Amino acid sequence: MTDVPDPPDERVGRARPLDRLLLRPEIGALLGAVLVFAFFSATTGQFLSAGGVATWLDDASTLGIAAVAVALLMIGGEFDLSAGVMTASTALVTAILATRLGWNVWLALLASLAFALAVGALNGWLVLRTGLPSFIVTLGTFLALQGLNLGVTRLVTGTVQVSGMRSADGYASAGFVFASTFTLGGAAFPVSIAWWVAVTVVASVVLLRTRFGNWIFAVGGSATAARAVGVPVARTKVLLFTTTAGAAWLVGSTTILRFTSVQANQGIGLEFQFIIAAVIGGCLLTGGFGSAVGAAIGALIFGMARQGIVYANWDSDWFQLFLGVMLLAAVLVNNALRRRAERVRR
Incomplete structure (x- = not known):
C-alpha cells in the first residue's frame, strides 16, 4: 500500500502574486500615475517633449522631497501643518544672514538647518509633553512662523521680501549643490530632481530595511502597544518631526538659491499639498500604513497634472477639482487596499 502525501497546510501557503502586489501601499498611486501620464501624453503635444518632462519633474521634485518626509510622519501617526511655512522660514533665515549680516552662504544654510531642526524637535516635544493632537500643535507653529516671517522681514528690510543672494559670499558653490541644472535631451533639468530621488531612496531604505523603520510602523499602528514591547515612542x-523640518529646509534652500529672493508669505498652503501627495501615495490618515515611494509618486501625479493642464490650455481652476477627486479616490482606494492586505496576512 502506497503512502499518500498529506495535503499542504493552507496556513503556510504562499500568497498569490496579485495578493502580494496588493500588499504594497503605493500600488494605487502607481496606477493613478500611469493613467495621468497616458492621458496627458495622448492629449497634449508638449507633455512628452524633453522640455515638458523637465517642467513637470521640476514641479514634482520640491513637492516630493517634503511629501516623502511628511509620509514618514503620517505613517508614525502624526501630522505637521507647519511644513509649508517652514520652507519660507528657512529660506528667510538663510537670506537675511547672507545678505544683511554678510555671512557666508554655507554658514547661513547651517544656521537655518539648525533653526528648522530645533522647531521640528519642539513640535515633537510639545505633542508628547502636552498630549495634544499634532494637528493642533503644528497649527500653532504654523501661525507663529507665519507671523515671525512677516514681522522679522519687515523689521530687517522694510518690505516683505529678501533678495540679493547672488552677490553673497559662497553663493556659487552652494548654488551648484542645491540649484544647478544638468542637460538631458536638450533640456535643462534642475538638480532638485536628483535630491528628490535621493531622499526617496534613503527614506524607503530606512522605512523598510532598518529597525527605526519598524519603530515608525509600530508607533503609528499603536503607540501604547509599541511602548509595551520596548519601542522608544518619544524618540x-x-x-520624525525633525525629519519633516529638515526636508522643509532642503526645499527652502533650493528655492532661495534658485530664485535668489524669497517672500515672507511664501509656502503657505504647501503643507496641505504635502499631506495630499502622501495620502495619494498610500498613507492612511490613521497612521501605521504607507510608503515613501508612494508619496514620491503622489508628488509626481501633482507635477504631471498641474503642468499637463497648462499644456492642454485648460483653466488652472480645474486643477483644484482634480485634487479633490484624487484625494477622495485615494482615501477610498487606500482603505480598500488596507483591508485586503489585512485579509492576505491572515
Missing part, C-alpha cells in the same frame, strides 16, 4: 516621534 521616534521627535525624530
Whole structure:
C-alpha cells in the first residue's frame, strides 16, 4: 500500500502574486500615475517633449522631497501643518544672514538647518509633553512662523521680501549643490530632481530595511502597544518631526538659491499639498500604513497634472477639482487596499 502525501497546510501557503502586489501601499498611486501620464501624453503635444518632462519633474521634485518626509510622519501617526511655512522660514533665515549680516552662504544654510531642526524637535516635544493632537500643535507653529516671517522681514528690510543672494559670499558653490541644472535631451533639468530621488531612496531604505523603520510602523499602528514591547515612542516621534523640518529646509534652500529672493508669505498652503501627495501615495490618515515611494509618486501625479493642464490650455481652476477627486479616490482606494492586505496576512 502506497503512502499518500498529506495535503499542504493552507496556513503556510504562499500568497498569490496579485495578493502580494496588493500588499504594497503605493500600488494605487502607481496606477493613478500611469493613467495621468497616458492621458496627458495622448492629449497634449508638449507633455512628452524633453522640455515638458523637465517642467513637470521640476514641479514634482520640491513637492516630493517634503511629501516623502511628511509620509514618514503620517505613517508614525502624526501630522505637521507647519511644513509649508517652514520652507519660507528657512529660506528667510538663510537670506537675511547672507545678505544683511554678510555671512557666508554655507554658514547661513547651517544656521537655518539648525533653526528648522530645533522647531521640528519642539513640535515633537510639545505633542508628547502636552498630549495634544499634532494637528493642533503644528497649527500653532504654523501661525507663529507665519507671523515671525512677516514681522522679522519687515523689521530687517522694510518690505516683505529678501533678495540679493547672488552677490553673497559662497553663493556659487552652494548654488551648484542645491540649484544647478544638468542637460538631458536638450533640456535643462534642475538638480532638485536628483535630491528628490535621493531622499526617496534613503527614506524607503530606512522605512523598510532598518529597525527605526519598524519603530515608525509600530508607533503609528499603536503607540501604547509599541511602548509595551520596548519601542522608544518619544524618540521616534521627535525624530520624525525633525525629519519633516529638515526636508522643509532642503526645499527652502533650493528655492532661495534658485530664485535668489524669497517672500515672507511664501509656502503657505504647501503643507496641505504635502499631506495630499502622501495620502495619494498610500498613507492612511490613521497612521501605521504607507510608503515613501508612494508619496514620491503622489508628488509626481501633482507635477504631471498641474503642468499637463497648462499644456492642454485648460483653466488652472480645474486643477483644484482634480485634487479633490484624487484625494477622495485615494482615501477610498487606500482603505480598500488596507483591508485586503489585512485579509492576505491572515
